[in-house]
Amino acid sequence: MIEAVGLTKTYGSKTAVYNLSFQVRPGMVTGFLGPNGSGKSTTMRMILGLDTPTAGRVTVGGQPFRQLPNAPRRVGALLDAKAVHGGRSARHHLLCLAQLSGIPARRVDEVLGVVGLQEVAGRRSKGFSLGMGQRLGIAAALLGDPEVLLFDEPVNGLDPEGIHWVRHLMRKLASEGRTVFVSSHLMSEMALTADHLIVIGRGQLLADMSVKDFIAGNSTGFAMVRTPDVAADREKLTKALTDAGAQVQQEQDGALRVTGLELPRISDLAHEAAVRLWELSPHQASLEEAYMRLTNGAVDYRSTADPRQGLQQPAGAPAPGGWGMPQQAPWPQPVPQQQPYGYGYGQPQQHPQQPPVQAYAPPVNPYTQPAAPAAPAAPSAPQPTEPVEDAR
């Protein structure tokens, strides 16, 4: 188990982590989430004794990392996959780490197999792709067969097969009773991998709870309502629902996204308004939506739209000198102003890509299209070539 109590780290006038207290328990995958610069890597470095807390403490198995007997055999970590001597081969790099930690050399080939790098084990790591480097970093973390594992952005640069593999590896390690603490910005992946979440913003704890509770507590469920493609019916139903206190947003495909009313009530109101329903289904928001809503106020770095001032040429004008570009801008104009996600506490959830009802241009309702010829059956998904199982 990892335990932080009042953990604080300042760099000069910058407070990277402030008064963080949490526990990371064995037997589950704990996701560590937070916007860029929120203090995740700093926290992980303090767990591993690479940074000294300004205040508070963090222990692994009850002791500070630096006081842990045989620490490399008990804690494995992937912090920075690029922190490798590029002139060494993958096998040589792992052999060096193994020798430093008193780990038998045969273990190197085991972990090379686990991460799927056997074929390139003799190649210098400076020629490795980002994903291969990540795999090598994961191999290093597994080397000592540790009971506690920390992974900082382990799927960074991995291809879909690699992401799938990491997900299963994390879950397997946790199912063996290990403590698995993993940071990631990939919410869809975290939703599939993690059991528990610790979320920080600007160095402070925002949430410490199960994934299920996090989504339920930080998002609003909604009903998807689909009517026949008759604008008058849709408007009638929208009015009836709004009058009853619901918030109604129209989706691109004409469906209505309704919050604030239970499904039976929506059904009754549709019946009273004499509007037929083709769909009435409950939906749970995604982890990404819940995360956006929770961390909206703690984001330090937000993008603005690119105004490209002085770069746009009127149609027919000569191309800008020296660019050798076609005169027509290759993107639709004008570029819309990018808005930060607009979730606010207590506000109806506003999906950033959904236009408000008034701005709606009728889309094609797939339910009104003539039946398309049956598509050929999709071939079964090819089985990814899994790296060989850990031979321990």
Ligand SMILES: Nc1ncnc2c1ncn2[C@@H]1O[C@H](COP(=O)(O)OP(=O)(O)OP(=O)(O)O)[C@@H](O)[C@H]1O
């Ligand atoms: N050695 C350092 N010296 C000064 N400031 C630092 C140092 N390390 C981190 N910081 C600052 O502390 C804050 C937290 O950084 P940290 O790398 O821990 O964030 P993070 O959550 O891991 O970010 P990201 O998601 O972008 O990796 C940032 O503002 C960063 O600039």
